[in-house]
Amino acid sequence: MAILITPATKILIQGITGEFGARHTRLSLDYGTQVVAGVTPGKGGQFFEHGAHRVPIFNSVADAAKATGATVSAIFVPPPFAADAILECVDANLDLAVAITEGIPIKDMVRVKRAMEGRKTRLVGPNCPGMVSPGAGQDSHGGCRIGIAPGYINKQGHVGVVSRSGTLTYEAVFQLTTKGIGQSTTVGIGGDPVNGTSHLDVIKLFAADPDTHGIILIGEIGGNAEVEAARWIKANCKKPVAGFIAGATAPAGRRMGHAGAIVGGAEDTAAAKIAVFKECGIEVAVTPSDMADALLRAAKAKSVTLT
Amino acid sequence: MNIHEYQAKALFEKFGVPVPKGAPAKTPEDFINALSDLPDGPTMVKSQIHAGGRGKGTFTDGYKGGVKFCKTKADAREIAGKMLGNTLVTLQTGPAGRKVQTVYFTVASDIKKEYYLAILLDRTTSRPVIVASTEGGVEIEKVAHETPEKITKVFVDPAYGLADFQVRELIFKLGLAGTEAKNAAKLIRNLYTCFWETDAAMVEVNPLITTPTGEVLALDAKVSFDDNALFRHPEIVSLRDLNEEDSKEIEASKHSLNYIALDGNIACLVNGAGLAMSTMDIIKHFGGTPANFLDVGGGATKEQVVAAFKIILGDANVKGILVNIFGGIMDCNVIAQGIVEAVKEVGLKLPLVVRLEGNNVTSGKATLAASGLKLVSGDTMADAAQKIVKLVA
Structure with a gap:
């Protein structure tokens, strides 16, 4: 009914006692997410309290996972310590680590990615809004919300959304929900040049998920991850796909907010990526306001029902 | 962050990369x-x-x-x-x-032959890549396009670092032998150490030269650093030259705003980098030209919104402003209050279109409506963009 995480997934929060981590832990608990543990080295044995919730805090990820059965971590650790936090998840053999932290040095991520090769743990992020698999309750309550995305704009359903950008993802989800179209899972893979899970990785999961009927692929300038995903879609994915690329007006050589959003050559411009999308049968959203409509056009052309 | 050639060469010398x-x-x-x-x-x-x-x-x-x-x-x-x-x-x-x-x-060195040498991050493999070519002193993009066979790439495994066999591969591909080969090998190893130890985003030597006496020298040097890693390199931060940066961009960074000046006349104020980029795009789509990229971040405060307005208005080309906020978690009413305060504080005379969506949006819109300010409300991004383009035209 979703990819990577479901409403039943048990998650732990690294950096639960920091201001940022605490705030989003409370929002996830309110959304009905199974937050079963927190990790803050030195604060093991204490509890994170919010309303009726009493979440135990541990000194290490391994301890937390062992005691609570958590399989996924949300990382809210400051940039200098974030790489170590990810490696701790790998060492504890978690299924998934979602790194929300923005501003991790590229070199740290290069080393982390190398260390993760051949290991069980998947990384989503860093510098990402996280993931949501909506629940069945009102305003999608009861879903699994990992990270900083708003939960209430989601609706349980059958569209997969993958994006590098946070607010642009919310924009797409909001458009879908407003039109009565629900989502299976929304994945923010993050705006950094070195990240754990790529557009293509997520697209493959959506393509294989029987409960996902259509996909929105949101990309931006810089790198060739969107192109790689588009070519795979052309060859392997029968589901309707809509795409949007941000940054058509970005000047070359400037970093547009995201560390990865920089035009380095002729092939990573918005125009080049849009051309590849079209060539690969992806319905291109003309403007960001057109993302849900673009998917509806793609679904109609393939006679697929999204709801 | 970028530095000057003379600073880059001083850095090279520190790492044992010879320069004139x-x-x-x-x-x-x-x-x-x-x-x-x-x-x-x-x-x-x-x-x-x-x-x-x-x-x-x-x-x-x-x-x-x-x-x-x-x-x-x-x-x-x-x-x-x-x-x-x-x-x-x-x-x-x-x-x-x-x-x-x-x-x-x-x-002015005696040049026997010019080469190209650079180290940067390869996004596809997530590894550092060393790029070398026998064609130096010309644009590498041109070489890559016209004679790609003249470019050699070596990917470095971050777990082991640059291996000797990889250095040899580069030397052979560049056609170097004898003293030149020995000197070039040392230079490549030291340049890699420089790249890795300083958290550089890119080091580029174009041209790298050999001299008639067998020396190998970096004749030019271009170095940029990963902004995310500057916190652990105060010695590099001290090389920053504010004269090379836009004064509005410097002011923005003081308020943790991400601002980039462009040459259009419609300023935008947006939360989130992706949404900010696509706001620029949609302005262009409807026939306008964006004056800037401005991301106020996920948790913008009232003070930040005021600072943002002041920065945008510092650009004399600006003829109108588009505010586009998707308040996922952030309360739209707080943002609305920030906008009202900012507009009053700066005495805004230019057309302003505001598109608010998300958390507590009804109160936010009510705050804007009750403010008595002359602003236009946009429902969707497309609607808001069309309105500001029309107002500025």
């Missing part, structure tokens, strides 16, 4: 001092600005060439006087050009 002897000067009085460090004979004078294409650039007073060969040190001193304080326009500076605040004198 040189000295920078920031005032005409410094010229004699700087030149006294160099031997008599042919000398290069190089304008120090962050943009490339200096050699083929033209100064705004008509003087041609930001990099010059001089037969004597006396000539070099005279030429430097023409460059310092003058504004150099190159293909990369834009028409406004950049004021030359430092000139760099170097020994």
Whole structure:
């Protein structure tokens, strides 16, 4: 009914006692997410309290996972310590680590990615809004919300959304929900040049998920991850796909907010990526306001029902 | 973060990457001092600005060439006087050009052959890649396009670092032997250490040269650093030259705002980088031109919104403003209050279109409506963009 995480997934929060981590832990608990543990080295044995919730805090990820059965971590650790936090998840053999932290040095991520090769743990992020698999309750309550995305704009359903950008993802989800179209899972893979899970990785999961009927692929300038995903879609994915690329007006050589959003050559411009999308049968959203409509056009052309 | 050539070469020397002897000067009085460090004979004078294409650039007073060969040190001193304080326009500076605040004198080396050498991050493999070519001193993009077989790439495994066999592969592909090969191998290893230890985003040597005596030298040096890693390199932060940056961008960074000046007339204020980029795009789509990229971040405060308005209005080209906020978690009403306060504080006279969506949006819209301000509300991004384009036209 979703990819990577479901409403039943048990998650732990690294950096639960920091201001940022605490705030989003409370929002996830309110959304009905199974937050079963927190990790803050030195604060093991204490509890994170919010309303009726009493979440135990541990000194290490391994301890937390062992005691609570958590399989996924949300990382809210400051940039200098974030790489170590990810490696701790790998060492504890978690299924998934979602790194929300923005501003991790590229070199740290290069080393982390190398260390993760051949290991069980998947990384989503860093510098990402996280993931949501909506629940069945009102305003999608009861879903699994990992990270900083708003939960209430989601609706349980059958569209997969993958994006590098946070607010642009919310924009797409909001458009879908407003039109009565629900989502299976929304994945923010993050705006950094070195990240754990790529557009293509997520697209493959959506393509294989029987409960996902259509996909929105949101990309931006810089790198060739969107192109790689588009070519795979052309060859392997029968589901309707809509795409949007941000940054058509970005000047070359400037970093547009995201560390990865920089035009380095002729092939990573918005125009080049849009051309590849079209060539690969992806319905291109003309403007960001057109993302849900673009998917509806793609679904109609393939006679697929999204709801 | 970028640094100047003379700073990059000082860094190279620290890591054992040989460069031609040189000295920078920031005032005409410094010229004699700087030149006294160099031997008599042919000398290069190089304008120090962050943009490339200096050699083929033209100064705004008509003087041609930001990099010059001089037969004597006396000539070099005279030429430097023409460059310092003058504004150099190159293909990369834009028409406004950049004021030359430092000139760099170097020994003019005897060149046997020019090569290309760079180290950067390869996004596809998530590993550092060393790029080398026998075609130096020309644009590498052109070489990659026309004669890709002349470019060699070596990917470095971060777990083991640069291996000797990889250095040998580069040396053989460049066709170097004997003393040259030995010197080049040492240079490549040291350059890699420099790249890795300083958290550089890119080091580029174009050209790398061999001399008739078998020396291998970095004749030019371009280095940029990963902004995310600057916190652990105070010595590199101290090399930052604020003269090379847009004053509005500097002001924005003080308020943790991400601002990039562009040349259009519709300013935008947006939360989130992706949404900010696509807001620029949608303005263009409906026939307008964006004046800036501005991301106020996920948790913008009232103070930040006020600062953001002041920065956008510092651009004289701005004829209208589009605010586009998707308040996922952030309360739209807080943002609305920030907008009202900012507009009153700066005494805004220009057309303003606000598109608010998300958390507590009804109260936010009510706050805007009750403010008595002359602003236009947009329902969707498309609606808001069309409205501001029309108002500015």
